[in-house]
Amino acid sequence: MRVDEITETELIARFAPMLPVGVRTVLGPGDDAAVLTARGDLVVTTDVLVEDHHFRTRWSTGADVGWRAAMQNLADVAAMGAVPTALVVALTLPPWTPVAWVEDLARGLAQACEPHGVGVVGGDLSAGPALSVAVTALGELDGRRPVTRGGARPGDVVAHAGVLGRSAAGLALLAAASEGVTSLPGGERLVEAFRRPDPPLLSGVDAARAGASAMLDVSDGLLRDAGRIGLASGVRLDLSRGLLAPGVDALAEAAQDVGVDPLTWVLTGGEDHGLLATFPPSVALPPSFHRIGVVVAADVPGDPGVTVDGATWAGPLGWDHFHAT
Template sequence: MSIAETGEFGLIARIVARLDSGQGALLGPGDDAAVVAAPDGRMVASTDMLVEGRHFRRDWSGAADVGHRAAAANLADIVAMGAQPTALLVGLCVPTDLDVSWAEELAGGLSAEAGLVGASVVGGDMSASATLTVAVTALGDLRGAAPVLRSGAQPGDVVALAGRTGHAAAGYAVLSRGFRTPKAFVEAYRRPQVPYAAGTAAARLGATAMIDVSDGLLQDLGHVATASVVGIDVRREAFTVPEQMRDAASALGVDPYVWVLTGGDDHALVATFPPSVTLPENWRIIGAVHEGTGVTVDRREWQGGMGWDHFR
């Protein structure tokens, strides 16, 4: 059945049936607006969108995969502020000949990813469009803590990473060449594995700055360096490139460190900490903050692109 056949309100009913309620939702879908708890008195908010042909392809990813990716991109922004995600709002623009089951599976993916952090999809809007677009707004609660900004890094801080980088970029590269393996990288591109708990943990540990790696490690660290008016140096030796990634890079004629240092969509978290902080095992030190500007690798300027730019 197509969306044109089921109609707007029939589609809404089908999507709502796929959603689970989280603890932060006092009133979910079904009224003019949702009601979300904000015990802290402050609400952290972020928005992002996925456009077919630009951010995803239906022949590469299933609808549930797109839902997971769309939710993860926004939830990662919330935890990168040190906040706890509470709710998602979803704007959906769809071609009228799209099968209803695709929209239902999308909703299932969105709801499942939100459920990983105890959040829920509480509402949204939809429209007919020639271009399939998923726009998500995420809300979060600081729970009494100060937000961790990009502007707090200080010379002498260490730079640490939670999560992985390069896996989604490797998956994108093999998909772009018409392959479907190695499966581990293709799945990493389809569904990011975000270290959600590491964000709030970093805030408690005293992180001075933090950002999620959505556009590439070097590029996103560049945002921290600019906001904090410091220089950041990354040590190449801090990264262990899996053998399977080396093999894939060799087959495609790519330096695997290009994926690791400039590839996006893994949504790892990178933060700066005072050197006195003892970091847990899921955070590994990859560099240092110093007086200066910009981002270097082994104290040298990186030769090549720094990461993703929508308009480049």
């Protein structure tokens, strides 16, 4: 059954019961706006996923897309040192979209949100020429100061929680498999990492409590996002190939299968949504964070904000949304 074969009310009635309520929700979907309890400053972020730009329906189920749309927003909340509380979702559906796909999307949103007490508290439906899922996430700081991108200082430790390059590896394996290059030997876990990135959401609060000086989630690749902290803080993050080696080695087999350098996945692969943070040298890193570099002074105006073992990386940096790089 397609979405244009039932009414909007009937469609909503099918997926609304699947959506989690959330622990901070006073009033959920169905009115002009949802109502949440708030106990102090809050954070808000939005991200949109568009079919054939951020996902392909032949490589990701509706539930995968729902999961990913939720997680990348929840990771943005976590990267401020906040606890995610609620999502709203604006959905654009071509008329031929299967109703089952929309139900599946709701299932994926719920799977991502429910374990974290996050409610899916509202939304909007529209017809349109392409599937698109615009999610806005809210979170609470519970009295803490937000951890921005701008607080890194020379001498700080650069550390990362979560995985690097896994989503990119999984996507490359899917692409290779679709061209018949490989039958994904041993790659199921990587494909799953692409379909269902599982960022360490609780590590954001841990980092804030430990005294992180800067933080973001790695959406567009480690180099590009590390450079963002560097530029916002007026410093340079110098990453260490040696400290990144365990993550690189874990991807070696898959990389060989598709003929790429696994270091490229680790440095430029996006969408794992791990947390990249800097910590003053005196701080004991929270257990989920691994040291991957050090903050140094920016040398000159136009400093790239990021280097690897002191050198500018020669390859592409990651994603820009209107250009292939």
